[in-house]
Amino acid sequence: MPSFIPPVFSGSNGRRFVAIAAVVSSFMCASRPDASAQAIVAIGDSITAGGYPLTSPGLPPWGLSYRDPLTRLLNGETIGTSNPTGTVYDVTMVGTLATNWHTDSTLTPGYLLNDPLFTMHAGYYGWRTEQVNEVLPTTFTPFNADIALVYLGTNDALQETPLATTKTAFSGILTTLQSAGVSNVFVAQIGPLGGGNAIHNPAIDAINAFIGGELSTQFNFHIVNLTAQDPWTHLTWDRIHPSEAGERLIAEAFFNSMVSANVLSAIPEPSTYAAILGVMALGGTMVVRRRRKGARHAA
Structure with a gap:
């Protein structure tokens, strides 16, 4: 200009x-966020972190993480019916980790998860909710986050963690976020698993019921409902991690929830x-x- x-x-x-x-x-x-940008932290497991790199020998690729389409939405891209006006939001992503697997030459130079403003997150591979709860009080303070996105519970179900343990962990995470002054927290009711992993869906249903019921009466947060996700179109070969369609679904759900709650600054x-x-x-x-x-x- x-x-x-x-x-x-x-x-x-x-x-x-x-x-x-x-x-x-x-x-x-x-055209980019400045020093006053809102800080968003994405808290979760490998679904937040992302999958294997495209070049991993002998391994089918997993997805990029829902953070990829989410950052594109926040930067003015229209995906599906989300952000039809192409609004650019004054945000940055924060966290303790910068592991973004798909950083090889097969990607375009504009891949946003390579951008320092959007690299960071708090997605821990294979971790249960209780493990995230254990590290969050000591790692969260430097984030200075305004908004938190929480997608947890899949590994609890897969590893058959007692529901009582998961409940205590979710309460601990919300307490940490509340004590840190995070003004808006968005917690996902996670999607079901597919294939042979579908045997764990009753545990996922119980976790989602807790989030929408007991937990919501204890803490003030926004519920992001992803329970209608179709495992056969929204999950990859392992029927655990989201496919590109699943990533978009999760990203749009979080994005539209933030827009509806009027918590984002354009x-x-x-x-x-x-x-x-x-x-x-x-x-x-x-x-x-x-x-x-x-x-x-x-x-």
Whole structure:
């Protein structure tokens, strides 16, 4: 974008206009989050972290993590019916981990999880909810997150963790987030498993019932319902991790929940600043005309 050269008006009002216009014009070129950006932390397991790299020998690729389509949505991309206006939000991702597997040459240079603003997360491979709860109090403080996205419980079901243990862990995580002053927490009711892993779906149903019931009466958070996910179209070959379709479904669910809750701040379009400057220019012109008119009468 070419540099904006503000109109010059005489006198103190003109100087004031030039100063304000210069400040506003500096924002017109802003297209990335700044120091005041909202910080989002994604907390979970391998579904949050992502899968094997595309080049792993002998291993079918897993997905990128739902954080990939989520960051694209937050950066103005329309996916499905989500973000139809192409709004860009003033956010950054924070966390303790920077392990984003799909960073090889098969990806386009614009892959957002390679961008320092969106690399970090708190997705721990293979971890149960209780394990995340154990490390969160000591690792969370540096995040300074405004928004937390929680997708946990899959490994609890797969590893047959007692429901009481999972309940205590979820309560501990919400307590940590609450104590840290995280203003908005979004907790997913997770999708079912497929194939031979479907035998663990009763445990997932019990975890989801706890999130939507008992946990929601103890803490103030937003529920993100993913229970209608189809394991055969939304999961990969292992019937545990999301396919690209599953990643988009999770990303859209979290994104739309944040938009509906009105917790995201958009980066204004350049046209918005142009409109502001137009009004300022009109005001400045009227000031100059009045001063000139007054000068003629005085003469």
